[in-house]
Amino acid sequence: MFEIRLHGRGGQGVVTAAEMLSVAAFDEGKHAQAFPSFGSERMGAPVASYCRISDREIRLREPIMDPDALIIQDPTLLHSVDVFAGLKPDGYLLINSTRGLDDLGLAGLAARLPAHHAICVDASGIAQRHIGRPLPNAALLGAFAGLARVITLASVLKAIRARFAGKVGEANAAAAQDAFDILTTT
Amino acid sequence: MLKQIEGSQGIAEAVALCRPQVVCAYPITPQTHIVEGVGVMVKTGALTNCEFINVESEFAAMSVAIGASAAGARAYTATASQGLLFMAEAVYNAAGLGLPIVMTVGNRAIGAPINIWNDHSDSMALKDAGWIQLYAETNQEAADLHILAFRIAEELSCPVMVCVDGFILTHAFERIDVPTQEQVDMFLPPFDPVQMLDVDNPYSIGAMVGPEAFTEVRYLGHQKQVDALEVIPRLTAEFQQVFGRAAGGLVRPYRVEGAETVIVALGSVNGTIKDVVDAERDAGNSIGCVTIGAFRPFPLMELGDLLAGAKRVICVEKSLAPGLGGMVASNVRMAMRGTATPVYTVIAGLGGRPITRASLTTVFRAAAIGGLDDVTFLDLNRDAIAGQIARASRHRHSGPIAENLLKALNPGLVRRVSQEGAKP
Numbered sequence: 001m002f003e004i005r006l007h008g009r010g011g012q013g014v015v016t017a018a019e020m021l022s023v024a025a026f027d028e029g030k031h032a033q034a035f036p037s038f039g040s041e042r043m044g045a046p047v048a049s050y051c052r053i054s055d056r057e058i059r060l061r062e063p064i065m066d067p068d069a070l071i072i073q074d075p076t077l078l079h080s081v082d083v084f085a086g087l088k089p090d091g092y093l094l095i096n097s098t099r100g101l102d103d104l105g106l107a108g109l110a111a112r113l114p115a116h117h118a119i120c121v122d123a124s125g126i127a128q129r130h131i132g133r134p135l136p137n138a139a140l141l142g143a144f145a146g147l148a149r150v151i152t153l154a155s156v157l158k159a160i161r162a163r164f165a166g167k168v169g170e171a172n173a174a175a176a177q178d179a180f181d182i183l184t185t186t
Numbered sequence: 187m188l189k190q191i192e193g194s195q196g197i198a199e200a201v202a203l204c205r206p207q208v209v210c211a212y213p214i215t216p217q218t219h220i221v222e223g224v225g226v227m228v229k230t231g232a233l234t235n236c237e238f239i240n241v242e243s244e245f246a247a248m249s250v251a252i253g254a255s256a257a258g259a260r261a262y263t264a265t266a267s268q269g270l271l272f273m274a275e276a277v278y279n280a281a282g283l284g285l286p287i288v289m290t291v292g293n294r295a296i297g298a299p300i301n302i303w304n305d306h307s308d309s310m311a312l313k314d315a316g317w318i319q320l321y322a323e324t325n326q327e328a329a330d331l332h333i334l335a336f337r338i339a340e341e342l343s344c345p346v347m348v349c350v351d352g353f354i355l356t357h358a359f360e361r362i363d364v365p366t367q368e369q370v371d372m373f374l375p376p377f378d379p380v381q382m383l384d385v386d387n388p389y390s391i392g393a394m395v396g397p398e399a400f401t402e403v404r405y406l407g408h409q410k411q412v413d414a415l416e417v418i419p420r421l422t423a424e425f426q427q428v429f430g431r432a433a434g435g436l437v438r439p440y441r442v443e444g445a446e447t448v449i450v451a452l453g454s455v456n457g458t459i460k461d462v463v464d465a466e467r468d469a470g471n472s473i474g475c476v477t478i479g480a481f482r483p484f485p486l487m488e489l490g491d492l493l494a495g496a497k498r499v500i501c502v503e504k505s506l507a508p509g510l511g512g513m514v515a516s517n518v519r520m521a522m523r524g525t526a527t528p529v530y531t532v533i534a535g536l537g538g539r540p541i542t543r544a545s546l547t548t549v550f551r552a553a554a555i556g557g558l559d560d561v562t563f564l565d566l567n568r569d570a571i572a573g574q575i576a577r578a579s580r581h582r583h584s585g586p587i588a589e590n591l592l593k594a595l596n597p598g599l600v601r602r603v604s605q606e607g608a609k610p
Contacts, residue, residue: 015357019192022359026190034359059324059457061354062542 001054002150003064007083008073011043017071017137018049020163024141024155025053033058046081053150067091069148073123073136075104084109092148093118096136098125119147121179130175131168142176146183153180188363193325193355196362197290197348198223200329202233203370204288204336206262207377208254210239210247214269215302216352217292221264244269248276248289255285256391258382260336264290266352270308271296274315281316281407283392284381286339286346288332289317293453293504294352295537299588303538304352306452306504309481310513316407318346318414319482320434321452325360330425330433333365336374337421343380344410349481351454351504353538365429373428411483418480436485438477439492441467445474447554448496450489450518452478455502455534455541462546473550478514489521498528500553502546502564504535511561534564570594 004021008014015036022034030053037048050064069092070083077083078095087093091113095101097120101110110118121143123136131138138160145153156176161169189196197220201209209228211221227233241247247263254261265273270291280287291309295301313319320335322328328350335346350356381391395403415436422435440460442448449459456477466473476492478485493499499522501515510516512531519529532549535541545565552558573594578584 019359023190026361031361032190032359036353036357058360060461060543061454061458063540065542 001052001058002068002148003066004051004053004069004071004144004150005064005067006049006051006071006073007077007081008047008049009043009077010045010047012073013135013137014047014073015049016163017073017141018051020137020141020156020159021051021144021151022053023159023162024145024151025051027155027158028151030055031058037063046077069144069150070094071140071144072096073140075099078104078106087113090114091117092144094140094144094147095120096123096140098122117147119143119183121183123175123179126175126178126182130178131171138172139175139179142179143183145176146180153177156180187366188361190359190361191364192219193328193350193358193360193362194219194292195223196325196329196364197332197350197356198227199364200332201262201288201290202227202236203365203367204262204333204374205260205370205376206233206236206288207259208237208239208251208261209263210241210250210254210261211263212241212244212247212265212269214244214266215292216294216304216356217264217266217269217290219356220290220292224262244273245276248273248280248287251287251289252276252280252283252285255280255287255379256283256381256383258377258379258384260340260377261285261287262289263287264292266292267294267296267302267308270312274312277312277315277317279392280345282403284343284407284410286336286343286377286379288335288339288346288348290332291347291349292352292356293349301537302352304354304504305536305538306349307506307536309347309349310505312347313482313513316344316411317482318342318344318411318418318480319349320346320480321349321478322351322355323438323454323456323477323479325355325358326362326431327433328355329362329364330429330431333370333374333429334421334425334434338414338417340377340379341417341421342410342414344407344414349453354454363431369428373425414480414483415485415487418483435479436483437488437492438479440475440477442474442476442492442496444472444495446472446497447474447500447550448493448498449473449475449500449502449550450478450493450514451475451502452481452514453504455504458541458543459502459546462543462550465543466547466550471551471554473554481514481517484517484521486521489518493518493522493527494525496527498530498553500530500532500550500558502532502534502541506533506536530558531561532558532564533561539565567595 018034022032025032033052066086072095075097123139124134126139228238251261295305296307339346503512503514515531
């Protein structure tokens with residue numbers, strides 16, 4: 001079982017991101033379970049969502065406390081919520097930020113993970129270029145496909161297009177492709 | 187067709203496949219996505235011959251369902267929490283009149299304090315309203331139970347409540363095998379009401395009944411529930427034949443053979459419990475679990491048989507009967523009358539508190555060495571309790587309990603709010 005915890009702020013689509021991840025995994029024949037955190041869902045408030053991916057039926061209903069991967073949509077959360085709680089020693093860390101890990105004060109944390117497991121991507125900037133709005137979801141999912149290799153980019157793109165029709169879907173898919181390319185060529 | 191969809195959407199699609207003729211609802215979290223889903227299908231024409239009625243309250247929702255059902259229409263609604271309590275009078279009426287309405291309850295806590303998250307306080311509050319109560323363990327089952335519910339309801343002319351854990355199931359994306367219309371049509375024939383308001387053949391439904399017959403009406407309502415103990419397993423077996431998978435049933439045992447400790451629970455927490463059972467079995471501990479699929483009628487005999495070999499029974503319950511403990515355990519003790527087997531209550535998951543494998547494992551192991559109280563509150567914050575008790579004993583005017591606890595648990599949050607509040 002591979003467990004992903006996503007942190008964002010209400011309105012950034014952290015729940016939608018987890019749902020699209022689960023759809024991408026389902027498309028690859030896996031079992032997947034996505035669900036929201038059981039906290040207050042106010043615009044701007046810290047929120048979390050979860051996605052489990054497994055080859056077998058998923059029965060577990062507890063929140064993800066020891067994630068294999070963390071996706072942080074909003075770097076300002078680093079100082080208000082214990083977003084790193086329980087991250088496995090061989091886990092992955094993906095942060096939406098224009099700054100680097102050193103700059104964010106995360107060099108020590110990144111050093112404890114395997115090489116190339118922690119990375120910052122300017123998902124909001126990529127989204128701004130492709131979608132015209134700083135909605136980092138699609139770009140983060142594209143980057144995640146390149147980072148952890150749990151799901152393929154093709155499945156992510158399909159899940160994005162299934163969720164958002166027409167031009168919006170294409171723009172989001174382009175953002176995901178761009179983030180994947182940036183991550184896999186650097 | 188296998189789909190990766192939200193639980194609420196799966197329920198909505200299953201309900202639509204049952205060809206309801208009247209759907210009435212008032213939105214309340216976490217039920218809203220279900221009726222929105224049905225509403226979209228009516229609007230787009232995917233669900234035909236169905237009237238979707240927006241009503242002004244839950245009381246109106248159940249009243250419209252009663253009127254529709256009495257007029258011979260297949261009627262459906264959904265609610266949760268305070269919404270269920272607000273329609274309580276009409277919920278009793280639907281059962282008293284013997285109208286086969288199907289209602290989803292997206293299980294949620296009841297205020298005060300206000301809380302939108304999951305527990306079973308709502309459906310437990312109305313467990314004795316005369317409705318059959320089915321509890322879903324997974325989103326596949328949540329969808330399937332609605333198809334079963336219409337069939338059970340119409341065969342017995344008794345309303346059925348399908349209880350689905352709010353957020354944990356209603357808002358979870360999982361794979362759901364949505365059946366075909368042909369399958370559902372094969373399993374669920376058109377509604378053939380045993381009573382119907384008809385201008386060409388007028389009679390009244392809901393006459394006043396005095397002491398001369400009220401007990402008999404109630405007895406017959408009870409008898410329907412007793413009959414359901416036979417009907418539910420039969421239709422569950424038929425469901426499996428048509429759809430190729432199990433769903434529903436009165437009770438479902440898991441690894442209870444020779445188990446010294448047996449856990450009993452309703453709803454989605456059984457998934458987590460099964461994972462704990464597997465881990466504990468691997469660790470050499472003798473444990474199993476039983477899912478109660480139908481809480482009303484209560485499967486006394488079936489549970490009694492399954493629990494006969496246990497040395498101890500632990501009921502993990504998502505509702506509290508204040509002043510008593512646990513309603514599930516009280517009912518389970520009835521199933522085990524005549525035995526000396528201890529039946530423990532573990533109150534868990536109130537107001538959406540996560541029920542974790544770690545915490546469950548701790549209490550299950552404590553029970554195995556005789557270290558569990560009759561009633562245990564899982565993960566209870568004893569420091570917070572002690573602080574409030576001390577505060578209340580120091581001051582007569584100690585203030586509201588809920589706010590005091592929030593202040594004690596979130597000092598930073600309250601300080602920020604009070605500072606902002608102090609600004610001119």
